[in-house]
Amino acid sequence: xxxxxxxxxxxxxxxxxxxxxxxxxxxxxxxxxxxxxxxxxxxxxxxxxxxxxxxxxxxxxxxxxxxxxxxxxxxxxxxxxxxxxxxxxxxxxxxxxxxxxxxxxxxxxxxxxxxxxxxxxxxxxxxxxxxxxxxxxxxxxxxxxxxxxxxxxxxxxxxxxxxxxxxxxxxxxxxxxxxxxxxxxxxxxxxxxxxxxxxxxxxxxxxxxxxxxxxxxxxxxxxxxxxxxxxxxxxxxxxxxxxxxxxxxxxxxxxxxxxxxxxxxxxxxxxxxxxxxxxxxxxxxxxxxxxxxxxxxxxxxxxxxxxxxxxxxxxxxxxxxxxxxxxxxxxxxxxxxxxxxxxxxxxxxxxxxxxxxxxxxxxxxxxxxxxxxxxxxxxxxxxxxxxxxxxxxxxxxxxxxxxxxxxxxxxxxxxxxxxxxxxxxxxxxxxxx
Amino acid sequence: xxxxxxxxxxxxxxxxxxxxxxxxxxxxxxxxxxxxxxxxxxxxxxxxxxxxxxxxxxxxxxxxxxxxxxxxxxxxxxxxxxxxxxxxxxxxxxxxxxxxxxxxxxxxxxxxxxxxxxxxxxxxxxxxxxxxxxxxxxxxxxxxxxxxxxxxxxxxxxxxxxxxxxxxxxxxxxxxxxxxxxxxxxxxxxxxxxxxxxxxxxxxxxxxxxxxxxxxxxxxxxxxxxxxxxxxxxxxxxxxxxxxxxxxxxxxxxxxxxxxxxxxxxxxxxxxxxxxxxxxxxxxxxxxxxxxxxxxxxxxxxxxxxxxxxxxxxxxxxxxxxxxxxxxxxxxxxxxxxxxxxxxxxxxxxxxxxxxxxxxxxxxxxxxxxxxxxxxxxxxxxxxxxxxxxxxxxxxxxxxxxxxxxxxxxxxxxxxxxxxxxxxxxxxxxxxx
Numbered sequence: 001x002x003x004x005x006x007x008x009x010x011x012x013x014x015x016x017x018x019x020x021x022x023x024x025x026x027x028x029x030x031x032x033x034x035x036x037x038x039x040x041x042x043x044x045x046x047x048x049x050x051x052x053x054x055x056x057x058x059x060x061x062x063x064x065x066x067x068x069x070x071x072x073x074x075x076x077x078x079x080x081x082x083x084x085x086x087x088x089x090x091x092x093x094x095x096x097x098x099x100x101x102x103x104x105x106x107x108x109x110x111x112x113x114x115x116x117x118x119x120x121x122x123x124x125x126x127x128x129x130x131x132x133x134x135x136x137x138x139x140x141x142x143x144x145x146x147x148x149x150x151x152x153x154x155x156x157x158x159x160x161x162x163x164x165x166x167x168x169x170x171x172x173x174x175x176x177x178x179x180x181x182x183x184x185x186x187x188x189x190x191x192x193x194x195x196x197x198x199x200x201x202x203x204x205x206x207x208x209x210x211x212x213x214x215x216x217x218x219x220x221x222x223x224x225x226x227x228x229x230x231x232x233x234x235x236x237x238x239x240x241x242x243x244x245x246x247x248x249x250x251x252x253x254x255x256x257x258x259x260x261x262x263x264x265x266x267x268x269x270x271x272x273x274x275x276x277x278x279x280x281x282x283x284x285x286x287x288x289x290x291x292x293x294x295x296x297x298x299x300x301x302x303x304x305x306x307x308x309x310x311x312x313x314x315x316x317x318x319x320x321x322x323x324x325x326x327x328x329x330x331x332x333x334x335x336x337x338x339x340x341x342x343x344x345x346x347x348x349x350x351x352x353x354x355x356x357x358x359x360x361x362x363x364x365x366x367x368x369x370x371x372x373x374x375x376x377x378x379x380x381x382x383x384x385x386x387x388x389x390x391x392x393x394x395x396x397x398x399x400x401x402x403x404x405x406x407x408x409x410x411x412x413x414x415x416x417x418x419x420x421x422x423x424x425x426x427x428x429x430x431x432x433x
Numbered sequence: 434x435x436x437x438x439x440x441x442x443x444x445x446x447x448x449x450x451x452x453x454x455x456x457x458x459x460x461x462x463x464x465x466x467x468x469x470x471x472x473x474x475x476x477x478x479x480x481x482x483x484x485x486x487x488x489x490x491x492x493x494x495x496x497x498x499x500x501x502x503x504x505x506x507x508x509x510x511x512x513x514x515x516x517x518x519x520x521x522x523x524x525x526x527x528x529x530x531x532x533x534x535x536x537x538x539x540x541x542x543x544x545x546x547x548x549x550x551x552x553x554x555x556x557x558x559x560x561x562x563x564x565x566x567x568x569x570x571x572x573x574x575x576x577x578x579x580x581x582x583x584x585x586x587x588x589x590x591x592x593x594x595x596x597x598x599x600x601x602x603x604x605x606x607x608x609x610x611x612x613x614x615x616x617x618x619x620x621x622x623x624x625x626x627x628x629x630x631x632x633x634x635x636x637x638x639x640x641x642x643x644x645x646x647x648x649x650x651x652x653x654x655x656x657x658x659x660x661x662x663x664x665x666x667x668x669x670x671x672x673x674x675x676x677x678x679x680x681x682x683x684x685x686x687x688x689x690x691x692x693x694x695x696x697x698x699x700x701x702x703x704x705x706x707x708x709x710x711x712x713x714x715x716x717x718x719x720x721x722x723x724x725x726x727x728x729x730x731x732x733x734x735x736x737x738x739x740x741x742x743x744x745x746x747x748x749x750x751x752x753x754x755x756x757x758x759x760x761x762x763x764x765x766x767x768x769x770x771x772x773x774x775x776x777x778x779x780x781x782x783x784x785x786x787x788x789x790x791x792x793x794x795x796x797x798x799x800x801x802x803x804x805x806x807x808x809x810x811x812x813x814x815x816x817x818x819x820x821x822x823x824x825x826x827x828x829x830x831x832x833x834x835x836x837x838x839x840x841x842x843x844x845x846x847x848x849x850x851x852x853x854x855x856x857x858x859x860x861x862x863x864x865x866x
Contacts, residue, residue, distance in 0.1 A: 027530050057531035058502060062541060065498040069491060097460050098490035104684070104712070106737065107540015108495060152711040155688035155720065251537070255588035278585040279537070280740040282715055283747055287588065304539065307713040314716055 002079045005042040007071040007116060009064045012036050012414065013057060013424040014355055014387055020196030021386055022056070022353070025222025025252040028196065030056035032355040032387060033424070035063035036414065037115040039123050041079050049123025050413040053111035053326045054354040060424065066112030069099065074116060083124050087147040090117050090332040094149070106304035110329050117330025118360070122410035132331070132410040133366035137173060141166035144371075148336045149306075156310045162339045169371055176370045184401030185365050186216075186376070188246065190353050191384040192235070193219030199234055206238040213399035216244040216380055218274070222252035225264060232268040241269070248274040251302070255284040259291040272296040272320050279303055285317035296320050301327060301351035306336045313344040320378075324351040325360035331410075334364055338372045348373065353384035358395045359411035362402045390418035435512045438475040440504040440549060442497045445469050445847065446490060446857040447788055447820055453629030454819055455489070455786070458655025458685035461629065463489035465788040465820060466857070468496035469847070470548040472556050474512050482556025483846040486544035486759045487787040493857065499545030502532065507549060516557050520580045523550050523765040527582070539737035543762050550763025551793070555843035565764070565843040566799035570606060574599035577804075581769045582739075589743045595772045602804055609803045617834030618798050619809070621649030621679065623786050624817040625668070628653040632667055639671040646832035649677040649813055651707070655685035658697060665701035674702070681707040684735070688717040692724040705729040705753050712736055718750035729753050734760060734784035739769045746777040753811070757784040758793035764843075767797055771805045781806065786817035791828045792844035795835045823851035 016022050017029035033056060039049035053063050073092055074082065082089050093113045094105050103109045125132045136144070145162050192205040202219075209217065219235050221228045235245055247270040253261060258276035265273075273295055277284045279302035289297040300322030303309055312318045321341040328334055341348050348368050350361035358381075365381040373379060381402060388394035392413045396403040405411055421427050449455050450462035466489060472482035486496050506525055507515065515522050526546045527538050536542045558565045569577070578595050625638040635652075642650065652668050654661045668678055680703040686694060691709035698706075706728055710717045712735035722730040733755030736742055745751045754774040761767055774781050781801050783794035791814075798814040806812060814835060821827035825846045829836040838844055854860050 027534070029530055030534075031531065055531075056534045058529065059499075059532040059535040059542065062495060062499050062502055062535060066492075066495050066541070069495055096491065097462055098464065098488075099492040101460070101463075101489045102492040102495060102541050102544060104735065106713070107542060108499070108535050109492065109540060111535060152687055152714060152717070154690075155717060254585055257587075278740045280539070280738065281585060281744065283744045284585070284588060284740075302537065305713065307711045307717075311714065311716045 002046065003042045004039060004075050004077050004079050004082065006040045007067065007075055007119070008038045008040065009067045010036040010419060011060050011064045011424045012419060012422045013060060013430065014422055015429060016386070017057070021191070021194060023194045023196035024220045024248065024250040025195055026250040027056055033057050033060040034355055034414070035060050035067060035112065035115055036419070037067050037119045039116070039119045041123075047123060047126035049119040049121070049126070051115045051117070051119025051122055051330075051410070052356050052412050053115040054357055055111070062108045063111050063115070066108045067115050070109070070112050070116055074120070082120065086120065086124070087149065087332060089120065090147075090329060091149050093117065094329055105329060110305065111326060113329040114326035117332060118326060118410055118412070121331045122413070125410055126408045129408050131363060131405045131408060133363040133370070133404065136367045137177060137370045141170065144335060147332050148339070149332065150336070152307050153310055153336065153340070156314055157340050157343050161343060165339060165342050166371065173370050180366055180369060181404050184398065184403050185362060185369070186380045187214070187383040187397060187400055187402055188216030188218060188244065188380045189214045189383050189385070190218045191386065192217050193231065195220040195223060202231070202234060203238060206235065210239065215400055216246065218246040218248055218382070220250065221247045221261070221265065222249045225261065228261070228265060232265060236268055244271045246270060246272050246274060249276050251275045251278055253277050255281070255287055258288050262288070262292040262295060266292070266295060270295055272298040274298040274322065275301070280308070282308065282311040282315055282317055285312060286315040289317050289319065298322050298349070300324060303327065305329065306333050306340065309337045309340055313340050313346055318346060321346050321348045322351045323348055323364065325357060325364055338364070338368045342372050342374065345374070347378040349380050350382065352382035355387045356391070356412040358383055358388065359391055359393070362395060362405055363410060366404055390414055435479065436475045437472060437508050437510050437512050437515065439473045440500065440508055440552070441471045441473065442500045443469040443852060444493050444497045444857045445852060445855045446493060446863065447855055448862060449819070450490070454624070454627060456627045456629030457653045457681065457683040458628055459683040460489055466490050466493040467788055467847070468493050468500060468545065468548055469852070470500050470552045472549070472552045480556060480559035482552040482554070482559070484548045484550070484552030484555055484843070485789050485845050486548040487790055488544070495541045496544050496548070499541045500548050503542070503545050503549055507553070515553065519553065519557070520582065520765060522553065523762060524582050526550065527762055538762060543738065544759060546762040547759035550765060551759060551843055551845070554764045555846070558843055559841045562841050564796060564838045564840060566796040566803070566837065569800045570610060570803045574603065577768060580765050581772070582765065583769070585740050586743055586769065586773070589747055590773050590776050594776060598772055598775050599804065606803050613799055613802060614837050617831065617836050618795060618802070619813045620647070620816040620830060620833055620835055621651060621677065621813045622647045622816050622818070623651045624819065625650050626652030626664070628656060635664070635667060636671060639668065643672065648833055649679065651679040651681055651815070653683065654680045654694070654698065655682045658694065661694070661698060665698060669701055677704045679703060679705050679707060682709050684708045684711055686710050688714070688720055691721050695721070695725040695728060699725070699728060703728055705731040707731040707755065708734070713741070715741065715744040715748055715750055718745060719748040722750050722752065731755050731782070733757060736760070738762070739766050739773065742770045742773055746773055746779055751779060754779045754781045755784040756781055756797065758790060758797055771797070771801045775805050775807065778807070780811040782813050783815065785815035788820045789824070789845040791816055791821065792824055792826070795828060795838055796843060799837055823847055
């Protein structure tokens, strides 16, 4: 028997606030950070599992503390037993009769759950010699359904319905895999339009991205109406009328304000408005969606769990599902949201950027497009071009598309020297900063 | 100038799981706990402010860590400046551009916000020589509205509407204060029906509560249909057909299951069904409310913030608003929810029990009934009869009603010896347990 020997944690932070990369209307100075978890087995020949929850600086230490509080639910268990029923393992982490009080399934405790669950999946995929997306795409519909906690979902999606969706897509899996390996995952670029950038920087980033083959671009909004309009005009001048422009308000508006502001910004033909208001406001998103159609409403990076996604989909509040890999409780809950989105016919465009999120979500998007989605239409994965150099297997993006990763695992293993240098507060980057 | 010198924290836990007090369908073995915060000024003659966030054991350490992470946003500031604009102080705690990522306004970080905000209010009320409810009830409508963060609320409640509600109730404040001082706050009792109790214990507790003058009783449901029905039958046999029986499922059902189970339990004439499903499921609660009417749907102890309450009220999902004093971000956000409830005509019956919650919510209920509510009808404050002896000023409940507290402050200051004995994991209660 091989036991899970330990879950080690690290507080890793990158000083991105020094350049305003990642700045938006609500988060003026993020330091992209990772509450990092490493799962070790008591077999020294076994690979390690690496997972992280993304945060933006202060507060990362709280998620690290939560990983440590959850670890005893996994450490000491038989690894083969855990890997044989990852659904049960995920439910054990979210269902603890005392820990759930400080969620349930939301905030620090749920992000910590994601770091652990994803680290376990990373380890399992490495053991099987598969990138995560292939490991999942090779599972039967029955196995996949067994991974999902349907609690609180059955009024919208039953296990039987989920099984039917997966079975329906089964015949085309091989062809779609081949197609995606060939063409890559369609991407869009966020890093042209951070709110803290001046016009010259935006213009330069835009031209770089055009030269790299991107055709979809996202800008931040939520400054004054005049500043937002000027920024949109600049972007449209650079990318032309035909290419796609998304807008992201990062939760900065109330519902009536979001509606009024998007009526003005409609002149710039935005493809979607992302996070127009509080991530908790299902009814508010639905009201905005009705008012700003045909502009789509998008949200997800702060949607705390599958129950919120269920409602966003039930109410027609979102036209784009921006699932995140480590805000939800890890791979298992992400699968639930992919199936909910398929049930309601809403395309999944995963949230990425930050640190490690691109590395994570390429697996999510690839699996979705191979095994769950009814078509590839309207499915673009977010891309931001920073901090990839810190990963053992950084993403590869060419001609505006992610190349599908082939390295075994879930992709967020940090290079040892990057981990060491960015430890907070003791690492050299912070001691010298 | 008097500065806020320090916020000290403590991890305090009571071993309630040893007796199954507090057990329910979702939380089989809670150890009632407090993530405790003490605010000290640099004036040695000034009182201390005591606040806590209630948890049920494991995970309390995470909320304590979050209090420590938030403390620098308050420590070092001029106390008079903070007390002159408590609305700004609360917004500073919830609006930090980095910390908000691990919420926003939910989970561990928000509960920690509650502990600090409530400790500051405790200190302010002690300085003014007033119990919190009196301090608030003596404020002008304009002052009260200035305490509230209306962000994300304005589609349902504007500052102007809130002001109108408060002004409308202004003339009757003195008479209602007198009435409540005389009669006390109507209460109901929860501690007769914990799910882990056997029939004999339930019967004994019930008879005690009847002898104490209670006329409203709550039982836990969520066991098998047969067990729930047997328990309801036992309670009805003890309390008769005329007294009020509430039921509490503690989130254990999916939506279709909640509807089916309440159709069966309707035979026992429940006044409300509490937490029938996930606390995040606004649409689910609304569907249940439509299906089980005229039985009211109640929720709130895990409703994470004012945005969820706004939607529960907008959608007609709840007929009873069970605001909690330390799940929301403290006094300021509680005021927002009281006003939302008044706007939508839903009575507030605060959640209590646990440790310190009764001590807290008597102030909330008294203020609501004096200054916000249109009438006293349908307003009962929860009561559970344990752990009060650990407080410097324990609640006084007589003839089924809370006597209004007159000691200055917000009521949750623990006796020094109780604090010391229950420190986790080093205190004598835990070392010997």
